[in-house]
Amino acid sequence: MFTHIMVPVDLAHAEKLGRSLKCAADLARHWGSKITYVGVSGAAPGALGHTPAEFSARLARFAAAQSELEGIKTGHHAVIAHDPSSDLNKVLLKAVRDIGADMVVMESHLPKATDYIWASHGGFLAEHAGVSVMLVRA
Amino acid sequence: MADTSDQGIPAPEGTADIIDTDYEIGQDNIETQIGPFGLDVHNPVFSISGLCIVAFVFYALALPEQAEAVFGALRPWLTSTFDWFFLGAGNIFVIFCLFLIVSPLGSVRLGGADARPDYTYIGWFAMLFAAGMGIGLMFYGVSEPMSHFGTSLGGVTEEGGVRTDWAPLGGAAGDEAGAVRLGMAATIYHWGLHPWGMYAVVALALALFSYNKGLPLTIRSAFYPIFGERVWGWTGHIIDILAVFATLFGLATSLGYGATQANAGLNLLFGLPIGTTSEVLLITGITAIALISVVRGLDGGVKILSEINMGLAFLLLLFVLIVGPTAALLALFWDSIVAYGQNILPLSMPFGREDTNYMQGWTSFYWAWWISWSPFVGMFIARVSRGRTVREFIICVLLIPSFVCILWMSVFGGTAITQFLQDGVTSVQNAPLELKLFRMLAELPLASITSFIGIILVIVFFVTSSDSGSLVIDTITAGGKVDAPLPQRVFWCIFEGAVAIALLIGGGLASLQAMVLSTGLPFAAILLLMCWAITRGLMSERAQR
Numbered sequence: 023m024f025t026h027i028m029v030p031v032d033l034a035h036a037e038k039l040g041r042s043l044k045c046a047a048d049l050a051r052h053w054g055s056k057i058t059y060v061g062v063s064g065a066a067p068g069a070l071g072h073t074p075a076e077f078s079a080r081l082a083r084f085a086a087a088q089s090e091l092e093g094i095k096t097g098h099h100a101v102i103a104h105d106p107s108s109d110l111n112k113v114l115l116k117a118v119r120d121i122g123a124d125m126v127v128m129e130s131h132l133p134k135a136t137d138y139i140w141a142s143h144g145g146f147l148a149e150h151a152g153v154s155v156m157l158v159r160a
Numbered sequence: 161m162a163d164t165s166d167q168g169i170p171a172p173e174g175t176a177d178i179i180d181t182d183y184e185i186g187q188d189n190i191e192t193q194i195g196p197f198g199l200d201v202h203n204p205v206f207s208i209s210g211l212c213i214v215a216f217v218f219y220a221l222a223l224p225e226q227a228e229a230v231f232g233a234l235r236p237w238l239t240s241t242f243d244w245f246f247l248g249a250g251n252i253f254v255i256f257c258l259f260l261i262v263s264p265l266g267s268v269r270l271g272g273a274d275a276r277p278d279y280t281y282i283g284w285f286a287m288l289f290a291a292g293m294g295i296g297l298m299f300y301g302v303s304e305p306m307s308h309f310g311t312s313l314g315g316v317t318e319e320g321g322v323r324t325d326w327a328p329l330g331g332a333a334g335d336e337a338g339a340v341r342l343g344m345a346a347t348i349y350h351w352g353l354h355p356w357g358m359y360a361v362v363a364l365a366l367a368l369f370s371y372n373k374g375l376p377l378t379i380r381s382a383f384y385p386i387f388g389e390r391v392w393g394w395t396g397h398i399i400d401i402l403a404v405f406a407t408l409f410g411l412a413t414s415l416g417y418g419a420t421q422a423n424a425g426l427n428l429l430f431g432l433p434i435g436t437t438s439e440v441l442l443i444t445g446i447t448a449i450a451l452i453s454v455v456r457g458l459d460g461g462v463k464i465l466s467e468i469n470m471g472l473a474f475l476l477l478l479f480v481l482i483v484g485p486t487a488a489l490l491a492l493f494w495d496s497i498v499a500y501g502q503n504i505l506p507l508s509m510p511f512g513r514e515d516t517n518y519m520q521g522w523t524s525f526y527w528a529w530w531i532s533w534s535p536f537v538g539m540f541i542a543r544v545s546r547g548r549t550v551r552e553f554i555i556c557v558l559l560i561p562s563f564v565c566i567l568w569m570s571v572f573g574g575t576a577i578t579q580f581l582q583d584g585v586t587s588v589q590n591a592p593l594e595l596k597l598f599r600m601l602a603e604l605p606l607a608s609i610t611s612f613i614g615i616i617l618v619i620v621f622f623v624t625s626s627d628s629g630s631l632v633i634d635t636i637t638a639g640g641k642v643d644a645p646l647p648q649r650v651f652w653c654i655f656e657g658a659v660a661i662a663l664l665i666g667g668g669l670a671s672l673q674a675m676v677l678s679t680g681l682p683f684a685a686i687l688l689l690m691c692w693a694i695t696r697g698l699m700s701e702r703a704q705r
Binding site for chain 1: 178184185186187195196197271272278279370371374375376377455456457458459460461543544546640641642643644645646647649
């Protein structure tokens with residue numbers, strides 16, 4: 023039913039992504055799908071890499087580790103945004119189209135007051151993406 | 161299915177000489193939750209900056225006379241005692257930048273050998289111009305050429321062997337054509353190569369040490385070659401705190417004064433009453449628009465507003481050029497360039513000057529002001545300049561803005577001077593600073609439309625300074641992280657507006673502006689060290705290739 027699952031990941035908090043990663047892996051095994059892990063960063067050096075290339079390499083290692091751990095086919099897609107704090111929603115939406123995903127599985131926080139001002143990233147994607155979006159509560 | 165292995169990266173980054181440090185970006189940050197708001201801030205830069213700013217505002221409000229006495233005296237002392245240092249340093253920055261254009265070091269690309277620019281020329285130029293100087297051109301474009309023209313024409317006056325006039329150099333007593341040329345040269349000197357040289361040095365240092373050397377995008381990174389690993393300790397904390405301090409107070413005091421000036425313009429056009437209520441409403445409005453802009457981010461907010469403003473400013477310039485004395489303005493433009501070239505050496509001479517009023521009251525003051533703004537403008541320029549070669553960077557940050565400033569000053573100042581000389585119009589000369597532009601426009605056709613565009617430009621230029629300033633402060637107080645939670649930049653934007661309102665209502669704008677100016681002195685020394693750090697950094701990049 024689904025051939026390509028996109029899983030947005032924040033590698034700075036990878037340890038908190040357990041449930042969504044597991045969920046996506048189970049679905050991938052069930053449908054025989056490929057998972058692409060999508061990471062977004064700025065061009066300026068950050069904790070996850072000094073350069074965009076380093077960030078991409080780190081994401082690639084993460085995808086390879088997941089492939090080995092879960093026994094599934096994985097890939098990675100690193101996006102460099104001008105202003106990651108503001109651009110994240112649009113960047114993720116574009117990534118769905120760019121990689122040709124037909125499903126998104128992502129972690130989302132519990133609802134809170136600020137969601138009325140800024141929708142959660144998962145909420146935005148569920149509202150605007152033309153594919154199925156599965157949100158996993160953190 | 162597409163192979164997704166490496167998509168999204170602008171290009172392979174190629175060779176770059178990354179600095180090997182054990183410091184991990186964000187290692188000193190505190191990630192926490194306050195109510196529904198997530199925070200990711202540097203400890204202790206965020207807290208100390210915030211507390212110091214609150215403490216100084218309280219000081220200025222609680223003891224206004226003392227604060228004014230302390231800081232009010234500090235400013236003239238600084239600009240008169242260290243005039244030679246400011247002027248000398250300014251010259252070094254320009255020479256250094258020009259050297260980089262012609263030197264082989266100019267071929268180094270910011271972001272690695274194969275990096276590609278993040279922005280088009282127009283978007284990039286609009287942003288750096290709107291953050292760096294836009295608002296100043298609106299206020300001084302008419303007044304400063306008029307002022308220097310007037311003092312030059314008045315010539316030299318002395319009392320007890322000391323010059324009491326404000327004419328630049330030896331003035332041009334009774335020589336109208338000579339006074340116009342000298343007045344334009346003296347103005348362009350303050351808005352041309354020298355201020356942009358200061359911005360370029362800071363921006364280049366930050367861009368190089370961040371994009372090529374892998375250090376966090378924060379002011380302290382430019383000092384790594386000097387202080388080494390100590391830059392991650394208190395040495396670096398103090399540098400960053402000082403930068404936050406200068407940026408926030410610089411923006412808040414400008415916002416406070418800007419509201420007064422915008423109020424005067426709106427009063428002239430629409431009869432908006434002049435008073436604290438109107439000014440507070442203006443600051444609130446400007447902060448609200450800036451807030452929307454920072455939340456929409458660099459591409460969706462700051463860049464769009466900057467491009468709109470650049471388009472509007474260009475239209476206004478074109479209008480004044482066409483309906484004003486076109487032939488005379490075009491001739492003046494060329495004359496101004498020639499006069500600037502002829503007078504730049506004597507105007508920039510740090511020693512042996514007799515025109516001390518001009519040198520200390522204008523030039524030295526301006527240099528301290530530009531330098532105190534350089535951490536903010538420089539960091540913002542760095543943020544949007546990845547992918548350019550050093551040569552391209554210097555040409556676009558130094559030469560093109562200088563050229564635009566010459567054009568702007570020639571057209572706006574030249575129109576006002578021509579109105580005065582040919583038609584005997586004195587309304588511009590007699591108007592207060594904030595109204596000079598509108599008085600000049602009032603002498604041209606369609607004045608109500610052009611004045612309205614002028615007011616929009618003034619307000620939006622304040623917005624573009626405010627939003628880019630909030631982004632910069634947020635990045636510094638997040639330890640160089642560009643992906644800190646949005647509520648942080650919202651906080652800084654509101655904080656800046658609140659400080660401006662508090663100072664406007666309680667008094668204290670003048671004393672805090674004087675204090676901001678005083679940060680120009682340590683930063684001037686810091687910028688000189690940056691020139692050395694840049695040279696070393698670029699040489700290691702070249703060696704790597």
